[in-house]
């Protein structure tokens with residue numbers, strides 16, 4: 001069968017589509033973007049728009065759907081959210097200038113990791129694209145946010161064939177929207193665990209040649225216009241070069257534009273930071289809660305009191321990467337203290353920061369040629385705030401706050417002041433979004449433009465004047481001068497008055513109620529006006545572009561300024577959180593102590609309803625209080641106390657004040673957590689498997705400088721297995737590296753409290769409750785010593801578990817406490833809420849079944865004896881007999 005003959009347009013479409021097979025092609029036709037074939041079917045389903053077809057009457061109708069080009073962003077956003085890529089194909093010549101078919105080209109490809117449009121971005125979150133690569137014995141990741149120009153990389157030594165876990169952890173922690181990997185990783189069994197770890201993420205596999213070190217190096221050198229990569233400190237980092245080179249190639253292939261705003265690549269060393277793997281970030285709910293995965297209830301929701309989107313993004317970076325360098329941390333403390341000591345200045349600062357727009361994203365967008373006049377105005381208004389902002393900051397005299405740590409900012413301020421002045425004189429305050437319809441440039445900025453403006457303005461007054469004159473001359477009350485794109489200017493007269501028009505009126509169109517005419521004179525003036533208007537629009541566009549180019553020339557300075565402002569904003573936000581929530585400045589000690597007096601959980605203290613938060617103190621060290629074994633009833637607050645210690649340490653090391661009356665903390669190198677029971681079924685792991693994997697990770701990687709949080713281990717398996725594992729892990733951590741590792745261990749296995757008898761650095765604690773009448777009141781207080789009661793049944797009752805079950809559970813528990821648990825019958829003792837009499841019998845029977853034969857014999861002896869007929873001596877002998885029978 002022969003191929004159906006294509007129209008020239010469809011042939012052009014297919015030709016372009018061939019080059020963008022993995023993207024949905026938005027093909028511009030007039031005021032619409034059209035999609036065809038499989039793209040149309042897929043997009044129509046996702047966008048919930050009508051799927052129609054082209055060439056309906058032909059043998060092979062083509063499925064098609066379309067969206068208006070002005071609303072394209074919204075539709076693109078939805079496709080991207082659904083994991084699609086979109087290639088935007090525009091008409092690149094005026095339809096009127098085209099000979100035959102209009103020339104079309106793909107002008108950019110939008111992928112989840114390549115988004116610039118602010119309507120598609122979350123303002124307060126970086127949109128990262130990551131590439132992973134391995135060269136010889138090195139592995140690295142490169143990370144870019146194209147919307148801000150942030151470009152970083154880190155490289156580590158690797159041992160095995162796959163990508164080291166530490167790097168995967170780092171990649172996941174950055175929560176990338178898209179990950180670039182070399183193609184061979186898609187199927188190679190050596191990378192199965194990598195693929196498993198990245199399950200659910202958007203992965204784009206690229207040809208291995210894009211990762212080739214030498215090509216990547218050349219690409220980066222060309223991009224940054226340097227001779228070597230020494231200046232960035234990555235010259236000797238082959239895997240980093242490979243990953244960063246792949247990112248750069250991807251940007252070039254998808255954006256097809258200048259990326260001046262990506263002006264540097266910053267390497268970082270994982271050792272510079274407190275290591276928090278992705279699971280720990282998740283378990284401790286640093287950036288999102290565990291249930292709904294949104295910000296509510298997370299630590300960041302409490303800490304982030306920044307005034308700008310730039311600050312909001314930066315505080316997340318600080319939280320993901322707490323520091324280990326004491327001087328750096330203390331410097332942040334000092335800045336926060338300084339702001340808290342100057343509340344008036346702090347308040348002024350917040351007001352000023354609020355009027356600074358997102359300089360990072362504005363600067364990036366403009367430098368990629370995508371900024372409009374409104375963006376330049378926002379930029380100008382932000383730059384105009386800088387002098388006052390700096391005079392406020394200078395009064396605080398702190399290197400992190402006055403910029404002296406970065407560079408001397410005086411010339412920078414002058415440079416940006418000039419730029420703001422230029423935008424101010426050039427761009428009209430009421431400039432529209434669109435760039436080709438004029439109205440962009442102020443009067444007086446360009447004499448040439450002023451002249452064209454006056455012609456088109458005169459034209460408008462000419463219309464008003466002519467309308468009045470013609471009305472008078474003809475005496476036709478309905479006469480009006482109007483304009484449309486088809487006829488240009490014309491005279492409209494009502495149907496009834498139309499026969500009375502003068503002879504020189506030339507009829508152009510007849511409508512139901514009116515007739516339309518033109519005159520020769522009118523057409524002459526019209527051509528002058530319209531050509532002036534066209535020239536004006538074109539000139540305005542050119543003038544706008546030249547102003548925008550000057551902004552682009554200053555993009556690097558703008559971005560550096562943005563970074564500095566973001567830092568100031570994070571510090572002021574932390575100062576605000578500290579003063580509003582009553583946090584204190586922690587002291588850093590070198591004695592390996594974590595001593596927190598009256599500490600609180602920063603999130604729980606805000607969220608609890610109907611209860612006052614009870615602060616708790618904790619004191620850990622490497623000598624005597626290394627492992628704190630915390631027992632206590634369900635719901636008492638064990639997890640809360642564990643998490644509050646971990647969060648306090650993280651907050652302190654990110655440079656923030658902490659929720660405590662006072663705190664003396666040593667710097668830890670890594671925090672490990674084994675908390676909750678998060679299923680990872682989608683990645684093919686059971687709850688217990690995840691639990692054991694986390695445990696293995698801890699015991700294999702913890703050092704004496706780490707902090708370990710174990711909230712129950714062994715819960716996902718049988719009691720004996722679980723308890724044995726918990727016991728062995730506690731012992732191992734006690735002796736780890738001969739020194740042990742600081743561990744907070746919450747458990748319901750009360751047997752574990754015996755460990756403290758034989759292990760000098762294990763201490764027992766419990767969370768107290770008060771009992772009365774078979775009820776309990778939670779005191780929430782952490783106290784010395786262990787407890788051997790869980791009060792699980794009382795808590796179950798509080799949770800609304802039916803009375804029958806509670807009673808049954810109590811009987812079972814009594815039986816277990818008195819006998820060997822293996823004797824518990826499989827059947828419940830109370831099957832249904834039967835009558836009181838019948839139930840009692842069942843319970844009694846059930847109890848009997850629980851006893852060993854010897855114990856049953858003893859019970860029988862007791863039942864049969866008549867105490868009233870016994871002498872005291874008989875009684876003693878009876879007791880003696882019983883003891884003998886019992887073998888005691």
Ligand SMILES: Nc1ncnc2c1ncn2[C@@H]1O[C@H](COP(=O)(O)OP(=O)(O)OP(=O)(O)O)[C@@H](O)[C@H]1O
Pocket residue numbers: 604608611612613614615616632633634635636637638639640641780
């Ligand atoms: N110090 C405190 N002050 C006030 N309320 C608290 C405190 N600690 C915990 N709570 C409240 O108690 C609830 C239960 O705490 P948590 O989950 O820590 O208990 P748990 O002992 O770990 O329970 P389980 O053993 O059942 O997991 C928390 O959600 C919080 O509302």
